[in-house]
Amino acid sequence: MTTSISIILNNIPCEGHAGQTILEVARANGIRIPTLCHHERLKPIGSCRLCMVEVEGSGSPVAACTTPARSGMIVRTHTPALEKLRRDTLLLLLVDHRLDCDSCELDGACRVQELARCYGITQAEIDQLGFCPVPRGPVTYGATPLITYHPDRCIRCGRCVKACEEISEQAVLSFAGRGAATTIAPMEQDGKFSGECLSCGECMAVCPVNALTETHVVEALPDGARVKKIRTICPYCGCGCTM
Ligand code: FES
Structure with a gap:
């Protein structure tokens, strides 16, 4: 049985149920809070910080996508300071x-x-602003040769990492590097990839900025390999499995 809760959002009493985040209650009540890293199919990530809201009594803004809603909360979502x-x-x-x-x-x-x-x-x-980002071209990885990563498009939101872990249950992808040099890369342990890329395309499907794309199949093949056209209904990778 779900327990109902009531919170005040922008001076309007809104209904929700226990276990929902502030973002979920807001959406269910027609209040749009900007998000970027949030994705309905993934557990909250909380990396982009666009969904920050003010909760009365808490010293500083909190992420609506990761903060559980509690009965009696008074929340503001679009003050000038938040915008x-x-x-x-x-x-x-x-x-x-x-x-x-x-x-x-x-x-x-x-x-x-x-x-x-x-x-x-x-x-x-x-x-x-005067920042000069280092131009970085697309790369393909040994663990995922059918998927090309475009670091110059990537916003490091982490959706692809979560999708690999939670939807595909493979955990092949991870963050690599630090600060401005952070990228997405296959996770390695003891020199081996920690999971097996299924080329399922879930990481590409959740990316909000097209930073992961299909590698042109011919480029992904070893030298001398031949390409054969087959009929397939696979909606994901286009690599042509016949299962
Ligand atoms: Fe990215 Fe909440 S949507 S931190």
Whole structure:
């Protein structure tokens, strides 16, 4: 049996049930809080910090996607201070991700571009900040030769890492490096990959910025290998398994 709870969101009493996060109660009551790392199929990640909200009595804003809603909570989701915080967070995230990425198939339909439009952020404003991100080209990994990683698009939200672990139950992907040099890479233990990539495509499916794409199959094959066309209904990888 689910226990009902009631919280005040932006001065409006809202119903939810025990176990829901503030974000889930807000969405169920038609209040939109910006999110980026959150994905319905994954456990909360809490990395992007766009969903910050004010909870009366707590000293500083909290992430709505990871904070459980409790009866009697008084929550504000769109104060000027929160909107400024979100805009600043987004600006910092964008110093390493160009808005005019016209080589990307998601150009024009990218969640990051959409948020930048909402918050009136332009490439000119980002350039004025003076950061010079190191240009990094796409890479393929031995563990996942059918998937290409584009570090210059990646916002390190962690959705792909979680999808590999929670949906595919493989835990092949992990964060590598630190700070601005952080990337996504196959996890290695004792020189071996810690899981087996199934090329299931779940990491690509949850990526909000198209940082993981299908490798052109011919490029992924060893030298001299031949390509044979087959009929398949596989919606994911296009690699042509016949199961
Ligand atoms: Fe909550 Fe990213 S959506 S921290």
